[in-house]
Amino acid sequence: MVLLGDGSPPEPREFADPVLEDGSVLLETLASEVCGTDVHLQHGRLSGVPYPIIPGHVSVGRVRETGGVVRDVEGAQILPGEVVTFLDVHRTCGRCWYCLVARASTRCPERRVYGITYSATEGLLGGWSERIVLLPGVQIIKLPASLPPEVFMAGGCGLPTALHAVQRGEITFGDTVVVQGAGPVGLCAVVLAQLQGASQVIVIGGPPARLAMARALGADLTFDIAEHSPEERLRLVRDATGGRGADVTIEAAGVPAAVGEGLHFTRDAGTLVVVGQYTDNGSVTINPHLEINRPHLRVLGCWGSDFSHLYRSVRVLARHAERFPWRAMITGRYSLQDAGAALAAAERQESIKSLILPNGSLG
Amino acid sequence: MVLLGDGSPPEPREFADPVLEDGSVLLETLASEVCGTDVHLQHGRLSGVPYPIIPGHVSVGRVRETGGVVRDVEGAQILPGEVVTFLDVHRTCGRCWYCLVARASTRCPERRVYGITYSATEGLLGGWSERIVLLPGVQIIKLPASLPPEVFMAGGCGLPTALHAVQRGEITFGDTVVVQGAGPVGLCAVVLAQLQGASQVIVIGGPPARLAMARALGADLTFDIAEHSPEERLRLVRDATGGRGADVTIEAAGVPAAVGEGLHFTRDAGTLVVVGQYTDNGSVTINPHLEINRPHLRVLGCWGSDFSHLYRSVRVLARHAERFPWRAMITGRYSLQDAGAALAAAERQESIKSLILPNGSLG
């Protein structure tokens, strides 16, 4: 299925069988996901996208064939029949100033992303497809036996994003963490905050079904933004934190106003991680004396994720596959042909996360 | 001299000879400073100030008498005749949540500050006075032989403030640092950035005399805000940094717009330290997607300073007393009676730093 970026629904397209160059891998797609980015892509809201594209940046597949010997990061050979995932970010150059001097590979200008910045004319480089071609150099991870593909997909692209944000927030034992937003990134942050030692996790978001999911994942308190005014939310957070505010706030809401509100949720000398502002939704007005300087705050933008975040996500999921109700985050399963319906549900925010199953089932 | 907070000039006042309680120290004031805070105090712009107050928070004095044995942080006894300074911040409690759990002592609600939050009715607790009483527990530092009192006063309250900010910015070898603002904090940051290994220091500020001072202190480039529009300044910074922006930006300008501009001066995955927003001067509008999240920025509020910053400032000055033209930052010397003129000059921003010499000279 391809997107054209003009708001039209995804269209089916046929591709010739790919010829595998040395170092590449052909996957039979088990599952790919539908996320908010795909809705943006449908409507052409991201710049520089080489339409038509095959969407689906985080996927799981079964290896059908490899071009020569291909190895994973541990040096183990990738073998036909194995179930693997891979980092959607490709061609991080490892040679530019950002990669080498700043060590900020998520700002590398060379990086290309499966399902987003590769064109369908370049090949099967997205997950909404029966087959995926992993180009030479794509970083591949074998799913451990203890990690069912479905659980991996429940984490999806939200988990490495949240993992990067939570790592950056440097949560420690006993901290109170406020998570703004109850979408996939926010819900994953609820789990990860606990796994870094937080003693109290508060979610500010909606709708009620997502807040119920947050509680099932371990959130101690959830406040529905539809029920509480900004003033009330601030009071509720203060009441739950001895009047001080959260040690760490993870903004995963996406609206600019959340950043302003997050500054208030955070205690003096605390940390606000801004990870939800993935697209340009406008501005927010802040008072730098009252909201940054005097409270000695730390505000950390967090962009993208790299291989370490995906690798660590897989390790976390493998360890905690049964402890948390990951599967409950998957609220829809669609065939390739029904991808349009999946997108529409995502746009209406009816679902938490939908999967595309191009070959019928997750096996 | 006391300030009443109603905009009137400082007034002389007579005090009885203080009785020293055990653990306290009586100083003959050698010098105190006039800084922007004192102008705010004169006009009553800070809340919670117990007027009348004796201004002057950073001072140098000669010990006249001690109440029993008093020791410095190294355990050395404070002796009559020695020249000392002291941390203006007093009574950081060491017992509250901010002191003990957050380890953010500059947010301790118990802290009192000489020359700002002590009333003249409580005693000689400010530097614009012939004598200063150091209450029990005030942290005292003997000036090393290699550090002339005048050089110490040139650093004044700006140096520990800047030291805290520069430390927080985590500058490393070869970095480009932009300093916004050429007042005492900004000028000290110019020196300190070099002492952390910065290879290029750019100052954005004014007026020309202060920018000349910045260059004398080692700034590589200075841009006058009166001569260049915000767009030009951004282009000039980009031109000087391979198009990327500064690794670390130190905002020491004080106007809210500087924070918005500082976000643009800073390269992706770089750091902006907000230290200049000491009072509430209003708001600034920012775009959290374009200016924080996507560039993976780190924005660090920096409030106040603690004993370590003053201690390290003294060490830095003692080592580099002759390498940098510190004394040139002192642009005015006033007797106690002329404190009003000193304040007026500070308000007109004619001076960089003025000293009050209550006993006639710095010895």
Add this chain to the structure above:
Amino acid sequence: MVLLGDGSPPEPREFADPVLEDGSVLLETLASEVCGTDVHLQHGRLSGVPYPIIPGHVSVGRVRETGGVVRDVEGAQILPGEVVTFLDVHRTCGRCWYCLVARASTRCPERRVYGITYSATEGLLGGWSERIVLLPGVQIIKLPASLPPEVFMAGGCGLPTALHAVQRGEITFGDTVVVQGAGPVGLCAVVLAQLQGASQVIVIGGPPARLAMARALGADLTFDIAEHSPEERLRLVRDATGGRGADVTIEAAGVPAAVGEGLHFTRDAGTLVVVGQYTDNGSVTINPHLEINRPHLRVLGCWGSDFSHLYRSVRVLARHAERFPWRAMITGRYSLQDAGAALAAAERQESIKSLILPNGSLG
């Protein structure tokens, strides 16, 4: 009960009812603990102990009386009838070079410790006593309703020690952690490593009962040092970590050889925290090229704990009181009169942790 430091068993001693000075608190002791330190104290193996002493540094008590208004770190008043604990470390000065400049309060030379460095001649300053006097300035924590006193005592002094060590180790998501030693500190580290995101925890220690406890607390693998030679242990750790070794190793074993072994357990560019070498048990030979420099290792000594570690321990326990089988770590409960038997059991390493219940029960 007091210890004389000559190897003799603890002796009963009667004390007059204490007179409470302002700011102090009188507790009815609910429980105190017996730890390895107490065995050292019995035999006079620590220097500078002012015998006779009342042992018992971590304790829980019920408030009987306060000298005036006493508050906790949150500003809440301590009231009669409340169940509290307190930091055994007292009089950290907050004024010395280590407290103020190095910010290393556990190296403050002024600190005194309940149950260790206070003499019985100074009052009821240890937990093996029906009453405990909390001197002015002792930092008190009210046990939350969700934290049964028994669960708190199960963590005991090992938990804040382990928390400090684990924090220092900077474990992150997906890490493999090796814990050397299965005593109270090691067992607490097993829990805390998981709470920081470790995906695999391996314990090297013994005897079998303690290793079973480690597994009950979540350890993935345990290796008995009585069954495996050092070479085998290293191979087992390597086998479990893709040949690389642990990301973080926590040495909580106490014998010098464990440090040498820990260097080998740790992967290149990994971290070894040395927290178990509480007393001088001799030396170990290391090869700095092969074991530190070439592997780019980080070796971190970790001494003592401060209020933040106790505070965070209480928060962790309150959140996870039921998730982990804390109570199973308590292997003995003794009356004051039977303290000698408790000490003897600790010396024979038969127990994991024994409690002294001076007033009969934990209520």
Add this chain to the structure above:
Amino acid sequence: MVLLGDGSPPEPREFADPVLEDGSVLLETLASEVCGTDVHLQHGRLSGVPYPIIPGHVSVGRVRETGGVVRDVEGAQILPGEVVTFLDVHRTCGRCWYCLVARASTRCPERRVYGITYSATEGLLGGWSERIVLLPGVQIIKLPASLPPEVFMAGGCGLPTALHAVQRGEITFGDTVVVQGAGPVGLCAVVLAQLQGASQVIVIGGPPARLAMARALGADLTFDIAEHSPEERLRLVRDATGGRGADVTIEAAGVPAAVGEGLHFTRDAGTLVVVGQYTDNGSVTINPHLEINRPHLRVLGCWGSDFSHLYRSVRVLARHAERFPWRAMITGRYSLQDAGAALAAAERQESIKSLILPNGSLG
């Protein structure tokens, strides 16, 4: 010139003109260096060296020809006639667990090093040669106009090594730094410690000429190990640091005993960086209670350097080319034919740093 690894002097060898593949660069060698590693290489003391090799890992050359368009890290094209240097470490894979998950590229098992782990049979991959071939992917830096090639070579391979070590030590304003060893790494550390804000730098080493060089570079105190016993050295360091020891110690001495001594030189809660143990010179006995655990020490092995360290070294040198007497570190200049004499002088430790000038002069 090639080394055979059997202790014999370097031998001249003729090579055919290289054919440049796309992405490679041919340099006319302006200078290469002679360092302690070359003496080890001559005698076959490093394992896995593919003799015969062309020594010389850090070099400066003038571009003669490029294979197609080749760019530096800033994206600027490398042009014939330009003077450049390059990172001797090549083929850091960017794909292995150490590169991607641990982010410890200096432990990447794929890395190859010019002048050390490349054989002469593979081409002109060392600096003791009239021409050097930079293979595709070698990271190249243009020397800035303000950095004379001779000054760059004075820093040589010691500067990025020392820069990595000093960065890892996290020196801050006012710190006292002890540097153990007065070879090229130690001498560079003397400069770099000052550039990170150290207020006092103490060098423990020898012989007298190198200590004089250390003082010329800014060391405050130097102690000759030939004149002072280990006990005296410890006392001298304590005397210079208020009895506490150094905040940060940089071990650049190379003998195992220096690590044991460095533990004592360092204050409680301070840092010892172990960077000098480049080869296996045996063992040292330490007491982990007294020397690591109780003093709460941080001991950091530091291996190799990556591109960021070389890039930052060039920036530091360009800024401070005239402030420090770099050129005085060059104590010998040799033609290619006299490389044997250069090696012999290095082995006798008569020189600090010798240059090989294969084309007669530095231009």
